[in-house]
Amino acid sequence: MKFTILLLLTFSTLSLSRYVSIESHEEIGDMIFPKGHAPNSIGSGNGILKNRNAITWKTSYWTNGKVPYYISSGFDLTEEFLIMDALNEMEFATDFCIDFYRIYDYEADFLRSNNEAFISVRKHKEECSSFIGRVEPDQVLYLANWCVNSKQAIKHEFMHALGFFHEQNRIDRDKFVTIHYENMQPGMERQFGVFPGITTSKYDTKSVMHYGPYSGSKNGEAVMTPKNPNDQIINYGYLSPLDIEDIRKAYKCY
Numbered sequence: 001m002k003f004t005i006l007l008l009l010t011f012s013t014l015s016l017s018r019y020v021s022i023e024s025h026e027e028i029g030d031m032i033f034p035k036g037h038a039p040n041s042i043g044s045g046n047g048i049l050k051n052r053n054a055i056t057w058k059t060s061y062w063t064n065g066k067v068p069y070y071i072s073s074g075f076d077l078t079e080e081f082l083i084m085d086a087l088n089e090m091e092f093a094t095d096f097c098i099d100f101y102r103i104y105d106y107e108a109d110f111l112r113s114n115n116e117a118f119i120s121v122r123k124h125k126e127e128c129s130s131f132i133g134r135v136e137p138d139q140v141l142y143l144a145n146w147c148v149n150s151k152q153a154i155k156h157e158f159m160h161a162l163g164f165f166h167e168q169n170r171i172d173r174d175k176f177v178t179i180h181y182e183n184m185q186p187g188m189e190r191q192f193g194v195f196p197g198i199t200t201s202k203y204d205t206k207s208v209m210h211y212g213p214y215s216g217s218k219n220g221e222a223v224m225t226p227k228n229p230n231d232q233i234i235n236y237g238y239l240s241p242l243d244i245e246d247i248r249k250a251y252k253c254y
């Protein structure tokens with residue numbers, strides 16, 4: 001499977017003069033960036049290219065926490081319900097700091113014609129992926145069959161769309177987890193890079209944005225282990241208290 005958010009577990013404004021085409025993008029795991037704007041890891045551990053001129057990603061947040069989303073055809077009613085239910089839970093958990101509101105064909109056409117951003121949730125054969133933050137009109141958020149039935153996976157992708165990276169990409173992650181490159185499938189190193197500019201609260205091994213300990217393993221051994229033996233990398237399908245704090249801080253709900 002190409003995309004490995006593997007939920008078995010358990011920056012100012014983007015400086016684009018105008019929106020870019022959705023065909024023109026690059027990906028780090030399930031995180032989508034406009035081509036040429038994917039951040040480079042500043043280097044950590046083995047196997048990661050060090051780059052002194054790292055591109056940093058500046059997240060554009062959604063204005064006043066209002067996030068229009070459109071569910072394209074291809075999802076059945078049960079799937080639509082799961083998507084809406086997952087988003088309702090996120091709204092509720094953040095004490096309505098975020099307002100996901102569903103739009104339909106007419107409103108989507110209107111926003112598109114006015115060059116205004118909204119999330120277009122689309123079915124994909126294999127990918128579950130999203131842009132980071134508000135990027136462009138009609139910006140895709142892909143859900144495949146294997147993840148649309150998981151509210152945890154839906155929340156994970158929508159947290160990307162709210163502007164968040166994976167937790168293990170934080171610049172301070174080496175203080176909290178050990179990355180075992182010797183157990184990692186080749187080619188996944190970039191997904192375990194550290195990217196400057198990610199501003200969140202404390203490191204959180206319970207985050208819905210943290211890869212599971214075995215994500216990307218080539219041999220069944222853990223790819224990540226917590227430094228603190230009393231800690232655990234796990235998520236139960238809900239936003240963690242620190243996920244909620246991160247969202248509420250980013251969207252100025254305090």
Ligand SMILES: [Zn+2]
Pocket residue numbers: 005029030031156157160166
């Ligand atoms: Zn992800």
